[in-house]
Amino acid sequence: DTAVSQTPKYLVTQMGNDKSIKCEQNLGHDTMYWYKQDSKKFLKIMFSYNNKELIINETVPNRFSPKSPDKAHLNLHINSLELGDSAVYFCASSQRTSGTDTQYFGPGTRLTVL
Amino acid sequence: DAKTTQPPSMDCAEGRAANLPCNHSTISGNEYVYWYRQIHSQGPQYIIHGLKNNETNEMASLIITEDRKSSTLILPHATLRDTAVYYCIVRLVGGSNYKLTFGKGTLLTVNP
Numbered sequence: 156d157t158a159v160s161q162t163p164k165y166l167v168t169q170m171g172n173d174k175s176i177k178c179e180q181n182l183g184h185d186t187m188y189w190y191k192q193d194s195k196k197f198l199k200i201m202f203s204y205n206n207k208e209l210i211i212n213e214t215v216p217n218r219f220s221p222k223s224p225d226k227a228h229l230n231l232h233i234n235s236l237e238l239g240d241s242a243v244y245f246c247a248s249s250q251r252t253s254g255t256d257t258q259y260f261g262p263g264t265r266l267t268v269l
Numbered sequence: 270d271a272k273t274t275q276p277p278s279m280d281c282a283e284g285r286a287a288n289l290p291c292n293h294s295t296i297s298g299n300e301y302v303y304w305y306r307q308i309h310s311q312g313p314q315y316i317i318h319g320l321k322n323n324e325t326n327e328m329a330s331l332i333i334t335e336d337r338k339s340s341t342l343i344l345p346h347a348t349l350r351d352t353a354v355y356y357c358i359v360r361l362v363g364g365s366n367y368k369l370t371f372g373k374g375t376l377l378t379v380n381p
Contacts, residue, residue, distance in 0.1 A: 186367065196354075198369075198371040200367075200369065203367045205367070211367050213368075245313070247312075251367075255318060255362055256367075257303075260312035262312050263311070263312050
C-alpha cells in the first residue's frame with residue numbers, strides 16, 4: 156500500500172509542451188507539497204496546499220500551476236516546458252494538526268525536457 | 270529555520286554503527302531536529318525527529334546535546350541498504366512554517 160504515489164514515474168517531452176504530474180496520498184493528511192530536485196541534487200519546496208488551499212508558492216514561475224481537487228490529491232500542471240524544468244519532482248504530505256507535522260514523500264517523477 | 274552543517278561524506282563498515290553528526294548552533298528553543306535520508310533515485314524518507322530528549326525508533330537513534338547546538342544520528346548496525354544521503358533539518362513546527370529546507374546532507378557509504 157503506497158502512502159504517497161505519483162504518476163508518471165518518468166516523463167520525457169519536448170520544449171514548449173504542456174504536461175501534468177499527479178500525486179495522491181492515502182494517509183488522510185490535510186497538507187500536500189511539491190518539491191523540485193535539480194541536477195545538483197538540491198531539494199526545494201515549490202508549493203504547499205492545506206485543506207485544498209494554497210499556502211506556499213515559493214516564487215515559482217506561473218507556468219507551474221498546482222491543482223488540488225480534494226485533500227488526497229495535488230496535481231502539478233506545467234505549461235510551455237523549458238529545458239530548465241528538467242528535474243525530479245517530489246510530492247509529499249503531512250498532517251498539520253499532528254503536532255510534529257512530519258512530511259512523507261512520494262517516489263518522484265523524473266521530468267526530462269528535450 | 271536554523272542553519273545546519275554536516276560533513277559532505279562518511280564511510281562505515283557493514284554491521285558497524287554509523288554516527289552522523291550535525292551542527293545547528295543557532296537553533297532556537299522551539300525548533301525540532303529532523304533527519305531524512307534519500308537513497309539513490311528514491312524520495313526522501315523520514316527517519317526520526319526530536320526536540321530536546323534523545324529519541325529512538327526502529328530505524329535509528331537521535332542524540333541531541335544538552336545545549337541543543339548539535340546532534341548525532343546513530344544507525345546501530347549499518348547495512349549496505351543504508352547507503353544514502355542523510356539530511357539534518359532544523360525547523361519550527363506549526364504556525365506558518367510549512368516547508369522542509371534541505372541542505373547538502375551527508376553521503377553515507379556503507380562498505381562490505
